[in-house]
Amino acid sequence: MTAFESEADRSILELGRLAAERALSDAACEPSDVASLHVGNALAGELNAQAGIANALVSRLGVEGARADRVENTSASGASAIHRGVEAIAGGADVALVVGVEKMSGGETAAVTESISRLVHEREYAQGLTLPSFAGIAADAYLDRYDVPREALATVAVKNHENAVHNQFAQFRTSVTAEEALESPVIAAPLRLFDCCSMTDGAAAVVLSREGDVSVEGVAGATGTHAVAARPDPLKITSVRTAGERAFARTACDRDDVDVACIHDAFTILELLELEELGFYDAGTAWRATQAGETALDGQLAVNPGGGLKARGHPLGATGVSQIVELVWQFRGDAPTARQVPGEPETGLAINVAGFGNNSVCTVLSG
Structure with missing residues (x-):
């Protein structure tokens, strides 16, 4: 990985290289x-005036002759590129290189916001609905339906920020208290500043081959209803559930085998909803498990040991690849002791989500 930061000095090609x-x-x-x-990338053309990013990286890396492509799936571009790389190995390639990269500071804040706003359905865009507003609606429904205290969302932010303190690649390496999270500025009620991820620059890469110290046991993607308003239940993200079911169906693993998970917490409410959709917890119960410490580093299921999108940062195309990098570090014991999952974790899961569940990619690894 490179350091995830708010404004990188390097160009998007240099980050990827x-x-x-x-x-x-x-x-x-x-x-x-x-x-x-x-190459997993969402917005190189819009924000960096960079077309043909895969071809440009071929030249920078000196891998002329290799097959190359850019994989764009909005905020799930990284995991989609991993999926493409796995398919390349299955198709006969000996070595596949997967790079996820985004330089979001390459555009003005208004331009970045506009690009991300376009991820929603055109009718919803016309009505001014955005990803934060969908997250706010979901959070409000979750708190109301399951009689959840507002502090439960703050617990997610506190946990992930604490993990990021010890991640040298994280954008935010400062802990926060529940009080600070609860008193931060409102973004989309009931969500506040510390419930939302930030714009970030950064890159991550993995090498896939037929043999290695970590195995891809299963990877699968799935789509959901594009128009969020057309979904029968605002708390159901079917693409996450389906991608998870498909990924597990391709492995000999089950949920109980998973020691560590990288969850797409673009908003704190998503960590809870995705854990439930993936089958780790029943509907309306992930918040209790989080408050009880079950998703802490030393808990039953360590979630986002690198800080997640919330604190590590969320450079769209790089996020899904950085999740895989984090799992590899955890398997190898390469993470700093302060955020190393104890007990030599052997099975990990990553879920990378596009939009507000429009498309999801789930990967199960063993090490």
């Missing part, structure tokens, strides 16, 4: 070994 070279070095691979390059 740096992460890729670090991954190749970690895998003891030469550029000439790479048969397939897949």
Whole structure:
């Protein structure tokens, strides 16, 4: 990975190159070994005036001759690129390099906001609905339906910020208290500033091959209803549930085997909803488990040990790849002791979500 930060000095191509070279070095691979390059990116054209980013990275990395493509799936672009890389290996490639990269500071805040706002259905966009507003509606419904105290959402933010304190690649390496989270500015009621992820620059990369110290047991994607207002229940994210079911169906693993999970917490409410959709907790109960410490580093299921999107940062195309990097570090014991999941974790899960559940990609790993 590169450091995730609010405004990187490097260009989008340099961020991608740096992460890729670090991954190749970690895998003891030469550029000439790479048969397939897949770049997860959402907004290079809109924010960085960079077309053909995969071809440009081929040149920067010296992997001419490799198959190369850009994979765009909004905020799930990273995991979708991982999926493409896995398919390349299954199709006969010996080595696939996957790079996720985004430089969101390449555009003015208004331009970035406009680009992200366009992820919703055109009718909803016309009515001024945004991803934060959908998250606010879902949070309000969750708190009301299950009689959940507002402090439960703050618990997610506190946990993930505490994990990020010890992540040298995280954008926010400061802890927050529940009081600070509850008193921060309102973004989309009942969600406040510390319930929402930020705009970020950064890149992450992995090398996939036929043999290695970590195995991709299963990866699967699924789509959901594009128009959120057309969903029968605002608390059901069917793409997450379906992607999870499909990924587990391709493995010998079950939910009880998972030691660590990287959950797409673009908003604190999503961590709770996704844990429930993935089958780790019954509907309306993930908040109790979180408050009881079950999702802490030393809990039954360690969730977002790197800080999640909330504190590590969320450079759209890089997020899904950074989740896989985090799981590999946890399996190897490479994470700093202060955020290393105890007990030598062996099975991990990552869920990367596009939009507000329009498309999701779930990956199950073992190490």
